[in-house]
Amino acid sequence: MSCRDYETQIGDYVDGTMNEAERASFESHLAACASCRAVVADFSVIRSASLSLEPQLPPPHVWHKVAAAIEAEPKPLLGYGGQWWRALAPAAAMGLLVVALSWTAGQLTPVPSQRLARNTTATQPEPVSILAEYQLAAQDLTSTIEGLERIADTDRTALDMETADVLKANLTVLDGAIGESREALKKEPENDVAQESLFEALRNKVALLQDTIALINEMRKGNQEGAARIVSGLNQ
Amino acid sequence: MRPIYRQACSALAVLAWMAAPAAAQEPKRAEDISREIEAQIEQHIELAARQIEHLVDNHLDDIIDEVQRAIEKHASKIEIKVQSKVAVLAQRQAAEAARREAQRAREAERRRRDEVRRGTEYTDKLSKTLRLGKNGTFDLQNVSGDVIVTGGGGNEVRIEAIKRVRHPNESEARALLQAIDVRMEERNGNVEVRTDYPRRNWSGGVDFTVSLPRDANVILRSVSGDLRVSSLNGDLRAETISGDLVATAVKRIRQAKTISGDLDITDTDGDEVAAQTISGTLMARGIKARSVDLTSVSGDVRITDVESDRTFVRSISGSIDFSGQLARNGRYEFQSHSGDVRVSPIGSGGFSIEASTFSGDMRSDYPLTLQGNPPNNLVNRGPNRRPLRGTYGDGGALLTLQSFSGNITVVKR
Secondary structure, eight states: OOHHHHHTTHHHHHHTOOOHHHHHHHHHHHHHOHHHHHHHHHHHHHHHHHHTSOOOOOOHHHHHHHHHHHHHSOOOSSOOTTOHHHHHHHHHHHHHHHHHHHHHHHHHSOSHHHHHHHHHHHHSOOOOOHHHHHHHHHHHHHHHHHHHHHHHHHOGGGSOHHHHHHHHHHHHHHHHHHHHHHHHHHHOTTOHHHHHHHHHHHHHHHHHHHHHHHHHHHHHTTOHHHHHHHGGGTTO | OHHHHHHHHHHHHHHHHHTHHHHHHSHHHHHHHHHHHHHHHHHHHHHHHHHHHHHHHHHHHHHHHHHHHHHHHHHHHHHHHHHHHHHHHHHHHHHHHHHHHHHHHHHHHHHHHHHHHSSOEEEEEEEEEEEOOTTOEEEEEOSSSOEEEEEESSSEEEEEEEEEEEOSSHHHHHHHHHHOEEEEEEETTEEEEEEEOOSSOOEEEEEEEEEEETTOEEEEEESSSOEEEEEEEEEEEEEESSSOEEEEEEEEEEEEEESSSOEEEEEEEEEEEEEEESSSOEEEEEEEEEEEEEEESSSOEEEEEEEEEEEEEEESSSOEEEEEEEEEEEEEEEEESSSOEEEEEESSOOEEEEEEESSSOEEEEEEEEETTSOOEEEEEOSSSOOOEEEEETTOOEEEEEEESSSOEEEOOO
8 A cells, every 4th residue: 555545544543543454554554654654743743732722612603604504415315424323313203203193192082992901901910100100191181171172162152251261261271281291291201290280280171171061051051050050060 | 835835935945045155065955955845845735635635525524413413402402491481481371361361250240240230220128037957058049149148146047138130111120120039948957048030131130148057057159249258167168150259267168169250268267278269369368277278270379377287279370379387297288380389487397398390490598408418598490300308497397399380489487
């Protein structure tokens, strides 16, 4: 091999990133080549000098240029030396999305089959994680809420405007709390505060929807006195 | 590099000129040296250029990747912060909207009542006294109109009902008064009051003023009227949709509920207080009770001068503000999703505390001993922290404080 062949390896040699065989070959060349030895000596001086420098943050416009260059650069799918995960990242993201959707869909599906499954396992107990129990309970409550919402949406006009607005505003509050808790659980599935907040909000929503429906029914029947009884179910 | 090269060549030329006398003796050698140096510089420059080219070809992608990863990491952190702030803001806005709606409902209720009071009012007064058995229950259901119930001595229930109708036509008003059916009956030692209203648009209601034995159990239900109960030792269950509910000196409040109306419980020295509201403000003052259990969805909960062995307060977006004496071995749990939780222990009793929040802040005016460390004020910022456990004094009472996105503070009065 000639000096020209070795030139591109000088940096790796100085950085110490060569493998054993490459280094042995290069060092045997160095022993016979004063020119390359000189270059190695120069590179070593530059390297040690650069290591003594304070880290410098590039100015913002450099970052913008780099970001623009990255954006403009076509992304190869594979063959990205040592960066195979980048090509697989979209697939992995899709996989996660599918898992998330499955979980969400599970929450929206009727419960009996899952309940049945759980009852079946009662004869052959299996260890069930607290997280799994939470998810199962969340499915129950979410399914209940789905059903109740469908019923409640059928005839809200039976309620007087002020009461309907108050109920609607509070359902929005509960939806916000449920959404916030779920977002938190996506990031930290076992966070106690997020779990408890989710259940408290779901439980409150079920109670409020049940009472909304009962109130609607009583009002529709013109039974305001009966409507007065409905309040008894609130928050239970 | 090229300018450097030129400068180097110029420098060498000057050196050569200065060394001219010597060079005159050996001119050929100086030129050789010059050419040699020039060639070496050329070689070094070329090599350095190739090294740089190699570096760019082989390592730029890695550098860009590293930069991209750093950017993504920072962007992710910023995104989480922004999402958290947006969610908290949205939740606060929703809570504010709920409060506004509740306020609107209460104002509508007031307007309705003002309307009822305007114009010519026609009334019809009824009164009846009925006997209430021992441990008997007084049960009243009404739609519109205020209900005032006061406990006292004896074993009789005295009921005064005033039907109120406003109408431009007197005969029509009288007909409506007749159509309002108020039934007051004694059944198996209990007393029941029911009101049936004509099914058409009209303005009016029935106000009730009731005095009964203070040991009686009382059940009240109404849609839009206020409920006021005082001096009662028996069980109270009272519910209204848009009216306010006020209970004073009631020993056992088993159930006090409103949707948009406010709840006010004062001067209770007794057994149990259980109250719930959707969006009204819940206030409890001067209470001594074995247990206090208060809940709301968007309404704030304010508790002052409360002594209780077990106090549980929960809200979704309302804030919780508690001040009271903490009993040794007592349990106090305060939980809100997005509202703040503020606790002011009164007296010298110690407490153990477990406080947790997802994205709020925590602070204590009391020096707390945290996991064997010297007493310190509990201050914690930043999201996703672990629960904080500590003790103050003898650690006798157990305080559990939780808020998802609200702040938690333990305040010294």
